[in-house]
Amino acid sequence: MYGGVSEPVTMLATPIRIEYEFTAGLAQSRYLKGIAEGRFLGQRCPKCEKVYVPPRGSCPTDGVPTTDEVVLGNNGIVTTYCVVNVPFQGQSIEIPYICAQILLDGANIAFMGLIQEIPTAEIRMGMRVEAVWVDKKELGPTMASVKYFRPSGEPDAAYETFSEYL
Amino acid sequence: MAESEVLRSPHVIEYTYTRSTGPVIGAFLTGLRDGTILGATSPSGRVVVPPTEYDPITSEEVGELVEVGPAGVVTTWAWASVPQKDQPLDRPFAWALVQLDGADTAMLHVVDAPGPDAMRSGMRVTARWRPAAERIGHMLDIECFVAEGSG
Amino acid sequence: MAAAGGGRPVRPVAVVSFAQSKMMRREELRNDVEVLQPVIVDVFEKIGLSKDDMGFVCSGSCDYLVGAPFSFVQALDAVGAWPPMRESHVEMDGAFALYEAWTQLQEDDIDTALVFSFGRSSISELGRVLTLQLDPYYMAPLWPDPVALAALQARALIDAGTYGEADFAEVAARSRRDARNNPNAQVTGDKTAQELLGDDYVVAPLRRHALPPITDGATAIILAAGDRARDLCERPAWITGMDHRIETHALGARDLTISPTTRRAAVGAGLLPGGGEGSGTGGVSDDGVSVDVAELHAPFAPQELILRDALGLGDAVVVNPSGGALAANGVMVAGLVRIGEAASRIMDATAQTALAHATSGPCLQQNLVCALAAEPAGGRR
Numbered sequence: 001m002y003g004g005v006s007e008p009v010t011m012l013a014t015p016i017r018i019e020y021e022f023t024a025g026l027a028q029s030r031y032l033k034g035i036a037e038g039r040f041l042g043q044r045c046p047k048c049e050k051v052y053v054p055p056r057g058s059c060p061t062d063g064v065p066t067t068d069e070v071v072l073g074n075n076g077i078v079t080t081y082c083v084v085n086v087p088f089q090g091q092s093i094e095i096p097y098i099c100a101q102i103l104l105d106g107a108n109i110a111f112m113g114l115i116q117e118i119p120t121a122e123i124r125m126g127m128r129v130e131a132v133w134v135d136k137k138e139l140g141p142t143m144a145s146v147k148y149f150r151p152s153g154e155p156d157a158a159y160e161t162f163s164e165y166l
Numbered sequence: 167m168a169e170s171e172v173l174r175s176p177h178v179i180e181y182t183y184t185r186s187t188g189p190v191i192g193a194f195l196t197g198l199r200d201g202t203i204l205g206a207t208s209p210s211g212r213v214v215v216p217p218t219e220y221d222p223i224t225s226e227e228v229g230e231l232v233e234v235g236p237a238g239v240v241t242t243w244a245w246a247s248v249p250q251k252d253q254p255l256d257r258p259f260a261w262a263l264v265q266l267d268g269a270d271t272a273m274l275h276v277v278d279a280p281g282p283d284a285m286r287s288g289m290r291v292t293a294r295w296r297p298a299a300e301r302i303g304h305m306l307d308i309e310c311f312v313a314e315g316s317g
Numbered sequence: 318m319a320a321a322g323g324g325r326p327v328r329p330v331a332v333v334s335f336a337q338s339k340m341m342r343r344e345e346l347r348n349d350v351e352v353l354q355p356v357i358v359d360v361f362e363k364i365g366l367s368k369d370d371m372g373f374v375c376s377g378s379c380d381y382l383v384g385a386p387f388s389f390v391q392a393l394d395a396v397g398a399w400p401p402m403r404e405s406h407v408e409m410d411g412a413f414a415l416y417e418a419w420t421q422l423q424e425d426d427i428d429t430a431l432v433f434s435f436g437r438s439s440i441s442e443l444g445r446v447l448t449l450q451l452d453p454y455y456m457a458p459l460w461p462d463p464v465a466l467a468a469l470q471a472r473a474l475i476d477a478g479t480y481g482e483a484d485f486a487e488v489a490a491r492s493r494r495d496a497r498n499n500p501n502a503q504v505t506g507d508k509t510a511q512e513l514l515g516d517d518y519v520v521a522p523l524r525r526h527a528l529p530p531i532t533d534g535a536t537a538i539i540l541a542a543g544d545r546a547r548d549l550c551e552r553p554a555w556i557t558g559m560d561h562r563i564e565t566h567a568l569g570a571r572d573l574t575i576s577p578t579t580r581r582a583a584v585g586a587g588l589l590p591g592g593g594e595g596s597g598t599g600g601v602s603d604d605g606v607s608v609d610v611a612e613l614h615a616p617f618a619p620q621e622l623i624l625r626d627a628l629g630l631g632d633a634v635v636v637n638p639s640g641g642a643l644a645a646n647g648v649m650v651a652g653l654v655r656i657g658e659a660a661s662r663i664m665d666a667t668a669q670t671a672l673a674h675a676t677s678g679p680c681l682q683q684n685l686v687c688a689l690a691a692e693p694a695g696g697r698r
Contacts (some may be wrong), residue, residue: 009195014458015181015182016449020384020441024178025348029173056394057351063368063397065354141173172346177384183453191454214570216455222565242476242573244468245521250444252460260466260519264590265568272569276454289477305458 014034015031027057030069032141038133042107044068050108074085074131074151076104083120100124102149110165117150126162128154182259190219193231195303201295203235203308205269215269216305222271235266237292237314242272244281254306260285264311290314323520324373329693330422331546331553332660336360337536338501340645343439344533349383353435353535354395362433363547366397372427375418377411377434377650381446384520387606403427404423410434411536411653412614412675412685418540418560428545435535436649443531443648451679452566464528466679467617468520470528470573474619475522477574482522486510488618489526491644496640503645504530527618536647536654554660554671555693559684560585566678583628584611584672588672594642605629608688609668612655614675616642623681624674652676656687663691 024032025042031054034041041084043055043066051070052059059066081100084093100123115123116132130152139145187195190206194217197204206217206228215234238272243262249255254276261273264286278294281286291311301307336359343686344352361367368374374396378389385391385428389406398404403421411434414457418430427593438694444462451457495508508526514526539549546553562578562585583589588606606628613636615621630636638645639658642651652675659673669691677683 008192009199010187010192011184012187012191012195012304012454012458013182013184014453015180017178017180018381018384018442018445018449020177021178021439022175022384023346023348023440024173024175025351026172026346027351028348029171032173033171054508056391057348057398058354058394060394062397063354063357063395070382179384180383187454195454214567216567218565222567222570235386241569242469242473242525244465244472245518246465247518247521250460250462251442252445254459257603261469263469265569271567274459274461274568281655287472302517305455 005006007155018060025057027055027066031055034071035143036139036141038136038139038145040054040072040074040104040131042070042072042104043078044070048105050104052109052138053104053111061137070106072104075152076102076107077162078115078125078127078129079103079110080125081123083114083123100129100149102129103163108119108165113146115150116146117147124156126156126159128152128157170172188219188226190231191219197231198305198307199301199303201301203258203266204231205234205266206231212270213268214268214271214275232268233284234268235293237290238264238266238269240277240285240287240289240291241265242287243277243285244278245285254310259310260312262291264291275305275308276310278312284313298316327556327558328423328425328469328542328556329454329546330419330540330542331550331555331693332538332656332664332689333541333546333550333553333655334360334363334539335537335661335664336363336533337501337539337654337657339501340532340647342503342531342533344437349392349435349437349535351387351392351436352415352533353392353433356535356537357395357431357433360433364539366429366539366549368402369432371429371431372403373418373421373430373585374402375406375414375421375430375432377409377414377653377684378436379446380541381449382436382441382443382648384440384441388682391564396431396433399474405474409677410614410649410651411675412656412673412687413561413652415540415653415656416685419556422540422542424467428597430541431537432540432653433535433537434650434653436647438648439533456568463679464520464523466552466568468480469568470623470680471527471617471619473573474623480619480622482514482524483510484622485527485618486513488526488615488621489513489533492618492637492641492643495638497642498640499644501613501645503532505640505644505698523617523619529616529642530644532645532647532650534645534647534650537652538653538657538660543634550664552664552666553692554663554689556687557690557693558585558587558688559686561683563678564592566682570678571680571682574623576623576681579624579627579674579681579684579686583672583682586686586688588686589629593608602606604629606634606672608634608670608672609633610635610638610659610662610671610672612637612639612641612659612673614642614652614655616646616651617677618643620676620681628672635668652685659687659689663689
């Protein structure tokens with residue numbers, strides 16, 4: 001080891017920055033345009049007939065193109081959830097908050113969404129929810145167009161109706 | 167769907183990687199901060215610059231670090247007529263592999279030269295150091311190399 | 318017959334199907350899954366199989382190219398990963414995924430494998446992405462782009478005295494002329510080497526023609542073993558050997574004018590007798606690979622010359638009839654395409670023997686050689 005008297009260097013910091021042009025592709029572009037129009041669009045697999053939302057252009061089970069577009073409603077079921085209590089870097093929502101898997105009526109796959117307008121102690125599996133959109137003039141091809149989901153007031157869904165999606 | 171309908175958006179990945187150096191790379195970077203270039207001696211006698219923990223050819227663990235350079239020979243070079251983002255110089259320059267005096271391997275760096283006509287393999291170059299206060303333990307503590315004797 | 322590690326005989330495995338997308342500068346509409354899907358459909362349709370017939374699936378791709386972690390997981394949507402499959406992935410060119418699949422097939426419990434790779438170089442700052450593969454302490458902080466590194470290698474080759482810019486231009490001219498016969502190639506041309514020498518330097522001594530294009534694309538290959546291969550394909554392209562060798566990542570510790578790892582990989586693949594160093598900086602060794610066709614993954618024109626010398630390819634060998642990486646260079650894709658193109662020459666009966674080469678890392682740091690033949694026992698020892 002070189003006999004220098006200074007404090008040795010033990011770490012090297014290297015900043016990295018890479019810029020990309022993200023392209024949504026065909027299926028996701030259709031989905032985001034639907035969002036900009038205030039509605040959820042899914043795509044159905046011609047083979048297994050499942051409806052995927054957001055659509056990815058291909059059925060992840062069968063590996064075939066999903067081309068049939070399906071308009072889904074605003075309501076769905078909380079299949080499962082968690083209550084976030086831990087602060088983390090980049091957090092934009094005040095804790096505690098509820099993060100849930102939401103199965104829209106007519107869809108065969110749940111997606112993640114924020115639940116608001118309910119005390120965290122009252123969230124439960126099977127609760128029916130509805131989407132809350134931003135004002136019409138603020139709609140855009142971005143998931144920020146959906147503010148959150150809130151209880152719809154409908155009776156809870158029976159466990160058997162969503163258990164296969166857990 | 168027409169091309170105009172496909173959605174695009176800019177996307178940036180940005181992160182500062184902070185890596186531990188270990189004793190060999192750490193010693194080299196410490197040397198740079200202190201204005202010295204070090205190489206590692208392998209049991210087979212090869213002096214590896216910049217030093218690796220193991221001889222790159224024989225895989226033997228390296229031993230002592232020794233001072234090399236600060237001048238040496240350009241073993242190959244290329245002319246960057248349009249410097250790219252984050253490259254060491256913002257004016258046209260030469261990339262070079264520089265085999266420093268006392269070293270058996272060459273180090274990648276850049277040569278500040280007036281043009282490609284001033285470059286040739288075999289030419290001698292010497293390190294132009296950043297001011298001591300600006301050196302942090304980084305390859306670019308050497309700002310660049312310049313033709314020996316050119317100051 | 319070449320030995321696979323430990324001297325055991327190689328289980329006969331063949332390429333039975335190959336598909337690729339039309340290579341292009343920029344895919345305007347589709348994302349990776351949507352580009353890959355028709356290629357997967359095509360590779361299966363050619364032999365009437367489906368994903369349910371595959372014993373193993375392996376892909377090659379690079380998350381940094383997409384700018385998203387685990388992007389290769391999403392890519393499996395194009396295949397359909399249910400029921401759960403035996404699957405693997407390499408953050409490398411698909412050629413190395415094929416090596417893994419071939420290795421898996423050396424065990425007897427599966428008979429078929431799907432290999433695929435994809436990448437859209439157009440969406441990122443490709444030079445910066447590739448810089449991230451370099452030594453993070455000594456090289457990456459200077460942000461040398463791949464053209465700069467290849468240019469250092471080109472200058473070293475010129476200094477060694479055997480090749481010059483005119484030779485680089487000849488490789489480029491020939492490649493793009495030949496690419497006119499390849500409907501999937503991206504860059505074709507009919508300029509002479511002399512005309513190409515009028516191109517501007519990008520990073521001297523490399524002129525524009527000596528560089529690969531930036532390419533978006535995807536490709537897939539199906540491998541099958543023994544009788545399964547014979548059932549699926551009239552003329553399977555048998556893999557008689559495969560090997561992959563790596564040089565040090567310390568660029569200044571390498572002789573950039575030769576490719577000893579390509580030579581060692583050719584020995585390992587059974588295409589050359591063991592022992593002996595590379596032929597050096599020029600000239601054809603008497604001790605050279607003798608095949609009808611060689612598809613060499615040389616993204617930069619001077620690299621083809623280095624690879625030819627390392628393999629000792631004589632004038633009788635047809636090199637890169639597809640146009641090679643100078644005609645289409647899908648990062649993560651072009652190496653697997655070399656295997657597919659070489660295999661295609663056997664499957665379409667224009668060749669009896671072939672060699673496919675793939676590279677990874679700066680300046681031919683890693684090299685894979687795949688030996689192919691119309692007969693399974695076509696070893697060269």
